Amino acid sequence: MNSNLHLDEYIDFQKYLLVLKRRWKPSLAIFSSIVGLSIVAALSLDKVYEAEAKLLIKIDRSATLTGLENGTGEIKGLTTDSNPLSTEAQVLKSRPIVKKLIKELDLKDDEGEPLKYKDVAEGFKVKPITGTDILEITYLDEDPEFAAIVVNKAIELYIEDHTLNNRSETASARDFIDKQLPEVEKKVREAEANLRDFKNQNRIASLTEETTANVDSISTIANRIDEVEADLESINARYNQLQTQLNMSWQEASAVSSLSQSLAVQRVLEQLQEVKVVLARKRNYLSDDAPQIISLKEEETDLTNLLDRQIAATIGSEQQNIIDKVNIFSLGDLKQEQIAEFSNLGLQKEGLEKKLASLNKTYELYRQKSDSLPQLQQQERELQRQVKAAQSTYQTLLAKLQETRITEQQNIGNVRIVSEADVPDEAVGPRKKIIVGGAGVVGAFLGVAVAFLLDIRDKTIKNTEEIKRLLPYALTGVVPDLNKINAQKQLLLPDSSTFNLPQVAVTHIATLPAREAYHNIQINLQLLDSEIANKVIVVTSAVSGEGKSSVSANLALAQAQCNKRVLLVDGDLRRPNQHNLWELSNDLGLTEILEQEVEWSDTLQTVMPNLDVITSGSCPNHPISLLNSAFMKAFIISISSRYDCIIIDTPPLVGLADTKILAKLSDGLLFVVRPKTVNYSSIKAARELLENQDLNLLGIIANGVDLDQEPYDYGYYYADKKYLEAAG
Numbered sequence: 001m002n003s004n005l006h007l008d009e010y011i012d013f014q015k016y017l018l019v020l021k022r023r024w025k026p027s028l029a030i031f032s033s034i035v036g037l038s039i040v041a042a043l044s045l046d047k048v049y050e051a052e053a054k055l056l057i058k059i060d061r062s063a064t065l066t067g068l069e070n071g072t073g074e075i076k077g078l079t080t081d082s083n084p085l086s087t088e089a090q091v092l093k094s095r096p097i098v099k100k101l102i103k104e105l106d107l108k109d110d111e112g113e114p115l116k117y118k119d120v121a122e123g124f125k126v127k128p129i130t131g132t133d134i135l136e137i138t139y140l141d142e143d144p145e146f147a148a149i150v151v152n153k154a155i156e157l158y159i160e161d162h163t164l165n166n167r168s169e170t171a172s173a174r175d176f177i178d179k180q181l182p183e184v185e186k187k188v189r190e191a192e193a194n195l196r197d198f199k200n201q202n203r204i205a206s207l208t209e210e211t212t213a214n215v216d217s218i219s220t221i222a223n224r225i226d227e228v229e230a231d232l233e234s235i236n237a238r239y240n241q242l243q244t245q246l247n248m249s250w251q252e253a254s255a256v257s258s259l260s261q262s263l264a265v266q267r268v269l270e271q272l273q274e275v276k277v278v279l280a281r282k283r284n285y286l287s288d289d290a291p292q293i294i295s296l297k298e299e300e301t302d303l304t305n306l307l308d309r310q311i312a313a314t315i316g317s318e319q320q321n322i323i324d325k326v327n328i329f330s331l332g333d334l335k336q337e338q339i340a341e342f343s344n345l346g347l348q349k350e351g352l353e354k355k356l357a358s359l360n361k362t363y364e365l366y367r368q369k370s371d372s373l374p375q376l377q378q379q380e381r382e383l384q385r386q387v388k389a390a391q392s393t394y395q396t397l398l399a400k401l402q403e404t405r406i407t408e409q410q411n412i413g414n415v416r417i418v419s420e421a422d423v424p425d426e427a428v429g430p431r432k433k434i435i436v437g438g439a440g441v442v443g444a445f446l447g448v449a450v451a452f453l454l455d456i457r458d459k460t461i462k463n464t465e466e467i468k469r470l471l472p473y474a475l476t477g478v479v480p481d482l483n484k485i486n487a488q489k490q491l492l493l494p495d496s497s498t499f500n501l502p503q504v505a506v507t508h509i510a511t512l513p514a515r516e517a518y519h520n521i522q523i524n525l526q527l528l529d530s531e532i533a534n535k536v537i538v539v540t541s542a543v544s545g546e547g548k549s550s551v552s553a554n555l556a557l558a559q560a561q562c563n564k565r566v567l568l569v570d571g572d573l574r575r576p577n578q579h580n581l582w583e584l585s586n587d588l589g590l591t592e593i594l595e596q597e598v599e600w601s602d603t604l605q606t607v608m609p610n611l612d613v614i615t616s617g618s619c620p621n622h623p624i625s626l627l628n629s630a631f632m633k634a635f636i637i638s639i640s641s642r643y644d645c646i647i648i649d650t651p652p653l654v655g656l657a658d659t660k661i662l663a664k665l666s667d668g669l670l671f672v673v674r675p676k677t678v679n680y681s682s683i684k685a686a687r688e689l690l691e692n693q694d695l696n697l698l699g700i701i702a703n704g705v706d707l708d709q710e711p712y713d714y715g716y717y718y719a720d721k722k723y724l725e726a727a728g
Helices: 002-008 013-022 024-044 062-066 084-092 095-105 117-121 144-202 207-246 250-260 263-282 291-315 333-407 432-457 464-470 512-526 548-561 578-582 590-594 623-627 630-640 658-665 680-692 721-727
Strands: 048-057 124-128 134-141 415-419 427-429 475-480 536-541 566-570 605-608 611-614 645-649 668-673 697-705
Touching: 013 024, 013 432, 024 432, 048 084, 048 144, 084 124, 084 134, 084 144, 095 117, 095 144, 134 144, 144 333, 144 415, 207 333, 250 333, 263 291, 464 475, 464 680, 464 697, 475 512, 512 548, 512 697, 536 548, 536 658, 548 566, 548 578, 548 611, 548 645, 548 668, 548 697, 566 578, 590 623, 590 630, 623 658, 630 645, 630 658, 668 680
Parallel strands: 475 697, 536 645, 536 668, 566 611, 566 645, 668 697
Antiparallel strands: 048 134, 048 415, 048 427, 124 134, 605 611
16 A cells, blocks of 8 residues: 555546546547447448559669679668668659559549549558568559559559669760760869979979988988088197197188298298398498498398299289288298198188088088978879879779660669559458547547546636645535435435425434534534634635525534524625525514614524524615624624524625624634635635634535545545434
């Protein structure tokens, strides 16, 4: 039992069952109508025969025999999810083939007009047989011979159309290739010319060999640069040392070295030195004006000029200004050797530096070329791809042209008849049981849907469960609808003479379940808080027709049967009803009391021991002024001292002020709710009034409850049969 409790949290099946119980009549009417119509329709249908044929859809293998596989006419799906057999099934029952079928068989309707596509296509069924390459073609018709003829003719037209389509596809492919070949050939020539121009412009025979040679050259030049730098470093060490010692440049040293090796220059130098020596000695004792001194000076000048000419002739006029900075007379043999070495080192140094610069320049050129080779390779590859693609396309088109020319002459299709349609012997329809069964399912569904739709549109309260949900107050009592109780459960009292139950249900002709229900109500009122007197009780409802007057009368009767002095006052001065229930005179009543025309004791009418009734009396023009008067309050106080319980029947609560006035003068209020009479909006309005007016609500009485429509078992309202019989 506990394992099913969680289901109640999500699906209240009992609630749905109650909806069907409330609306079973329209549901049953719809269900019966649909099933009845389906039975009539099924019986009126003629027999239907089904002709059947089968086709094998296979791949054309003739191309593999000739070595030419071009895919023309091959049955394949466009995607992995598509089924080629399903595609062919749609083709077979397509509009063009069906129209040809109508024309070939000259199919006409009763008026002599050609049948339309839909008239014939509705009888066709084409479906693939799972796990095979076979299509099953069927056609339904009342004439078995005609059904077989239609199927066989449809297959014939389909095969013919399929063969023609294969041929037309091949011819279209051949025409297309014939038009494309010149353009593709032109593209091949253009691609080859572009590759050839590229190689000529970049002087490239083979970029692969060029790249290898360039890498080798860069490596060789790098090694050579290292060697020259090493030699230059070795020479620079000695060169810097001699330059510091000689204090001259290597160009000066080279010039001096050249002069030292010239005999003519050496002779002039020797003569010039001798003249200088003689001139120096003679100046010791001769003046500058002496003829000898003058002669020696002239000779010195001549030798100096001759020396300059010899020097210029030896080393050139460009380097003559270099030698002027060097005192060649001060150089000894040792310095002459150093000068010669320094000059030689200078020449070597200059040569190595020029060589190093040349090598670096060459290295940079090769490196730049190496950087440009990848781009050239990419360009070459792109051009080669263009050539290859153009050539491949050209070769493919040539091969396809040959294939299409051969295939165009072939007449082999992809369809083979497995079995032709024979004239069927037995009818396949109509399937009357299925028709009626399906109609039953549809009828049941529509019946249930209508039941729920009607229930949704019905805004009245359905049962006590909804009363509890809408009114959060104690449910003081449930009065069953005796007209809805099964006869075996009514248990009439021995002196009952009729099944037509009166409105006052707890008199001597009442059913026991009703009497016990009112006794339960009066006991529940006694069990309320003992501090509350509950002597004066106002009975009302949200709207009229909920049985508040009947409940007031029956509750008063139940109280009187418990040996209480009870006064029932009809406080509804607008539409009084108590005098009708008790069949009393209404000449004098509450209206006359409040208008002070009579004493209240003069209006009392005793209907049974311990129970007096004051009817409403005449209907006043302004009942509110009477009920809201001080005399009304004094009247309540006066009768309270004479009776154990006073029950006041009042007008409906919603829309009228009468009940609110009387409720303020009473000890408590009983609110009557009758399912299937009051709607949700009225209950909501009544609830707001009860909450806003701060009325002392003693409880809710559910009146006229159909216990069969309750979501839970209210069987406890039926007392044990033995006890009820004993009570009777």
